[in-house]
Amino acid sequence: MSEESSSSTTKTILVIAAALGAVAILYWSWSANWKQATIELGYYCLSCKQTENITSYQDDYPNNWRQYPGGGSDSVLYCIKCKKGRAHPVNDCKTCGTVFILHLFPRYDEYGDPLCPKCDAAYGQMAKSRGVDLMPKELNP
Numbered sequence: 001m002s003e004e005s006s007s008s009t010t011k012t013i014l015v016i017a018a019a020l021g022a023v024a025i026l027y028w029s030w031s032a033n034w035k036q037a038t039i040e041l042g043y044y045c046l047s048c049k050q051t052e053n054i055t056s057y058q059d060d061y062p063n064n065w066r067q068y069p070g071g072g073s074d075s076v077l078y079c080i081k082c083k084k085g086r087a088h089p090v091n092d093c094k095t096c097g098t099v100f101i102l103h104l105f106p107r108y109d110e111y112g113d114p115l116c117p118k119c120d121a122a123y124g125q126m127a128k129s130r131g132v133d134l135m136p137k138e139l140n141p
């Protein structure tokens with residue numbers, strides 16, 4: 001019966017190999033999905049007025065980017081271009097497409113989403129009256 005037992009061993013090996021393959025495929029698709037889920041964040045520097053995109057959270061942060069102490073939010077970072085400015089994340093309004101700066105003079109709606117200073121004219125005016133430019137030309141060419 002040695003032949004039969006060896007064929008069952010082969011079967012066992014095949015089953016293990018198939019299981020390993022399935023795990024490898026699962027892992028691969030999981031890591032691929034995970035990578036796709038990484039958000040691309042636009043950052044605007046208040047000093048040098050340049051925009052930088054943080055594409056991969058793991059690659060660029062915190063190696064190149066450091067939190068800006070007293071920036072009002074832990075999303076406010078040191079600009080990697082001029083090395084001294086405050087870089088703020090930006091948001092583009094889904095309604096009017098205006099790109100505006102977050103965490104500078106923030107206002108939120110009832111859902112916790114940042115308000116657009118253009119759609120909410122009163123908010124935009126209030127920021128302007130305090131000398132805060134939430135929609136700089138550089139972001140809205």
Ligand SMILES: [Zn+2]
Pocket residue numbers: 045046047048049050079080081082083084085086
């Ligand atoms: Zn800068």
Ligand SMILES: [Zn+2]
Pocket residue numbers: 093094095096097098116117118119120
């Ligand atoms: Zn808007």
